[in-house]
Amino acid sequence: MKLRKVTAASAAALVLALTATACGGDDSKDDTGSSSSSGGSGGKIKVGIKYDQPGLGLKKPDGSFAGFDVDVATYVAKQLGYKPDQIEFVETKSADRENALARGDVKFIAATYSINDERKQKVDFAGPYLLAHQDLLIKSDSDISKATDLNGKKLCSVTGSTSAQNVQKSIAPKANLKEYSSYSECIAGLQSGAVDAVTTDDSILAGFASQDQYKGKFKLAGLKLSNENYGVGVKKGDSATVDKINKALEQMVSDGSWQKAVDANLGPADYKNEPAPKIGVIVPNAS
Incomplete structure (x- = not known):
């Protein structure tokens, strides 16, 4: 009888432990770089940017971030439901962007990421948002x-x-x-x-x-050697996030935030930007 009581108690404890584990699983990091799958409510989002590109993606000595890509990423994240303090910027160098998305290190990447056919085999793109x-x-x-x-x-x-x-x-x-x-x-x-x-x-x-x-x-030098259509990189197959980001980019252009970000970050260098590109329209290189 004593053995039966111990076994029953152990079984009950095991059930309670499993139940608690299941209930707590919703707050763990998912495979898309977000710590919550229910939008920005109490969660975090990891976004890939460059750390060493002045005017586009730069980590400053005080630990803050600045640049056009940073402004785009912040605007997009806000439209996805995240406040600025819920955004974690992750350095993604050119050679590691596809891997970072495939591993789920980040939710999306805004890092001078030119859209091309080779990359589209590995990742999906929203945009373009700059030519x-x-x-x-x-x-x-x-x-x-x-x-x-x-x-x-x-x-x-x-x-x-x-x-x-x-x-x-x-x-x-x-x-x-x-x-x-x-x-x-x-x-x-x-x-x-x-x-x-x-x-x-x-x-x-x-x-x-x-x-x-x-x-x-x-x-x-003033040479236009190619057309580079900057897109927001997203994990392959995540069409829902692509659609949301495209809507956010369209809104950024329509409410004037896009041009304001261009002027603030690239204007000091007398950069002559092209007009905001239309979503889904890729300007090809001359043949």
């Missing part, structure tokens, strides 16, 4: 004036970026391409003379050129 163009950043006294001048020159870009791929395939096949882990490293190389030019999107280059320590030292 940029690949360009060159060179020293103010540089004699580089066209793409073919890069042949034989030391050119820097970031590992995994479409800019590096464009250079290797068609722009200047004979350029000595240097691939670094960040654009800030490329800019430092340009300043020291380790490289002759840096190539990426004009929006990114304008952000660096406008920094106080670089004013007057660099210039944009």
Whole structure:
């Protein structure tokens, strides 16, 4: 009889433990970078951005974040039901963006993420929300004036970026391409003379050129080497989130917040932005 009482008590305790575990499971992190599956009510959302791109995605010395992509991400997250203090920005470098979404490290990525066919095989995109163009950043006294001048020159870009791929395939096949882990490293190389030019999107280059320590030292070559349609990356198959983000982007444009963010973040560099693109309309590169 004593054995039966102990067994019954143990069974009851086990049932209670299992019930408590099941009830508490709703607050755990899901596979999309959110700590709550019921919107922003008491939960957190993880959003991928760049940490080293002035004017677009920059982590400042005080730990705060600034830039056009940051403003876009914050606006979108708000429309998804999250307040600013519920947003956790996660650094996502170019080479790791697809993996970060596949692993569920973040809910979405707003990080100068150009939409292309190869990437669409791995992730889904909302947008586009900005049309940029690949360009060159060179020293103010540089004699580089066209793409073919890069042949034989030391050119820097970031590992995994479409800019590096464009250079290797068609722009200047004979350029000595240097691939670094960040654009800030490329800019430092340009300043020291380790490289002759840096190539990426004009929006990114304008952000660096406008920094106080670089004013007057660099210039944009003014070449539209490609069309870069920036999209918001989402985990493959998450069409519901794509639809919500597209609606948020449309609202951001219609209420004037989009242009305000462009002017505030890229205006100081005299950046001539293209009009806000229409959702789902990709501007192709010239054939």
